[in-house]
Amino acid sequence: MKKRISLLLVIVLTLTMFLSGCGKKEETSSVKEKSVSIETETSKKQDINVKTTLSAKVKPVEESNVVPKMPGKVTGVNVEIGKKVNKGEVLFTLDKTDLVNGVKSAQAAYDMAVASLNMKQEQMQNAKINYERMKALYEEGAISQKDFEQYELQASSTNLNAAQAQVDQARVGIENAQSNLNNATVTAPISGIITAVNINEGEMASSGQAAVSIANMNKVVVDTDVSEYLINKIKLGELVDISIKSANKENFKGKITALSPATASNSMTYPIKIEVDNKDSIIKPGMFANVNLVTDKKGNVITIPSESVVIKDGESIVYTVKDGIAHINKVEIGIDNGEIVEIKKGIKQGQVVVKKGQNYLEEGSKVEINK
Numbered sequence: 001m002k003k004r005i006s007l008l009l010v011i012v013l014t015l016t017m018f019l020s021g022c023g024k025k026e027e028t029s030s031v032k033e034k035s036v037s038i039e040t041e042t043s044k045k046q047d048i049n050v051k052t053t054l055s056a057k058v059k060p061v062e063e064s065n066v067v068p069k070m071p072g073k074v075t076g077v078n079v080e081i082g083k084k085v086n087k088g089e090v091l092f093t094l095d096k097t098d099l100v101n102g103v104k105s106a107q108a109a110y111d112m113a114v115a116s117l118n119m120k121q122e123q124m125q126n127a128k129i130n131y132e133r134m135k136a137l138y139e140e141g142a143i144s145q146k147d148f149e150q151y152e153l154q155a156s157s158t159n160l161n162a163a164q165a166q167v168d169q170a171r172v173g174i175e176n177a178q179s180n181l182n183n184a185t186v187t188a189p190i191s192g193i194i195t196a197v198n199i200n201e202g203e204m205a206s207s208g209q210a211a212v213s214i215a216n217m218n219k220v221v222v223d224t225d226v227s228e229y230l231i232n233k234i235k236l237g238e239l240v241d242i243s244i245k246s247a248n249k250e251n252f253k254g255k256i257t258a259l260s261p262a263t264a265s266n267s268m269t270y271p272i273k274i275e276v277d278n279k280d281s282i283i284k285p286g287m288f289a290n291v292n293l294v295t296d297k298k299g300n301v302i303t304i305p306s307e308s309v310v311i312k313d314g315e316s317i318v319y320t321v322k323d324g325i326a327h328i329n330k331v332e333i334g335i336d337n338g339e340i341v342e343i344k345k346g347i348k349q350g351q352v353v354v355k356k357g358q359n360y361l362e363e364g365s366k367v368e369i370n371k
Contacts, residue, residue: 035368038357050296056224065210094184106177110170120163192216225269241292303340305355319354
């Protein structure tokens with residue numbers, strides 16, 4: 001009886017050890033076969049651009065603050081804010097009463113000067129006749145040298161030149177008076193849209209303050225500054241992307257129209273100017289803009305997602321996938337725009353690279369690709 005019990009115990013113990021060993025093998029096998037979930041992308045050849053974004057403010061391409069050339073009482077205002085005007089169009093007028101009288105006075109002074117000149121010319125003709133007659137008498141010794149010199153002086157053109165100068169001066173007086181009269185009608189120096197009107201009929205317009213402001217917004221200007229690192233990476237006439245969120249349009253095209261060869265005052269940056277077409281007047285002065293400058297670019301190079309590159313032990317590596325297994329590839333990278341990166345060495349076109357989950361991989365890791 002005791003022998004049977006001992007035999008049964010041995011059999012149970014043997015079976016327990018066998019089953020326990022099988023469980024461990026299955027568990028170990030399960031750990032080894034566990035896969036890492038990843039996302040992939042195929043390397044390909046394409047162009048790559050690196051952009052630098054700069055903040056700026058929008059200004060009109062042309063603007064004018066119209067100031068009357070002389071103070072005066074406003075007798076009429078022909079414009080209002082938002083109105084379109086053409087160059088030469090009347091903006092406002094000043095009282096002309098005194099100015100008209102000034103023109104009349106200048107004209108009278110001119111007429112008097114001309115009459116005086118005509119009289120001097122007649123006197124000159126008579127003096128010349130007398131001079132020729134006295135010259136003959138002087139040569140015959142009939143009159144003294146002193147008397148002859150008196151007639152010679154009368155025939156001189158000095159008096160005539162003085163009269164002519166008075167006429168010229170009076171002519172300038174007329175021109176000035178007429179100019180003042182013309183200035184009482186103030187016209188638009190440029191074509192554009194009225195952005196400010198600071199006068200009203202019956203008020204005094206000052207020559208020290210802008211009465212009307214005009215902005216030409218067919219084009220707008222974006223002024224910004226670039227560092228010394230960027231100044232030689234952009235060129236005059238180059239097209240750049242302009243983002244103006246408040247204009248409800250992401251990509252306007254701007255043209256670089258000015259590059260300063262020197263840094264701005266009290267700054268280490270170089271001013272640049274960019275013009276943007278604005279014929280539909282969507283962009284308004286004062287809006288904020290982001291200027292996207294292409295500072296590096298390459299064409300037809302092998303690229304992969306920037307996030308695929310992992311730094312390990314100071315080296316750039318990329319995991320590729322073949323037959324469900326991850327492999328380490330040491331790579332040499334080129335320019336990187338934050339989305340894609342140029343691969344100079346280590347990856348060929350068409351290889352499948354890991355773009356998500358790479359931080360959990362080792363050489364030979366089994367992977368499961370998420371679609």
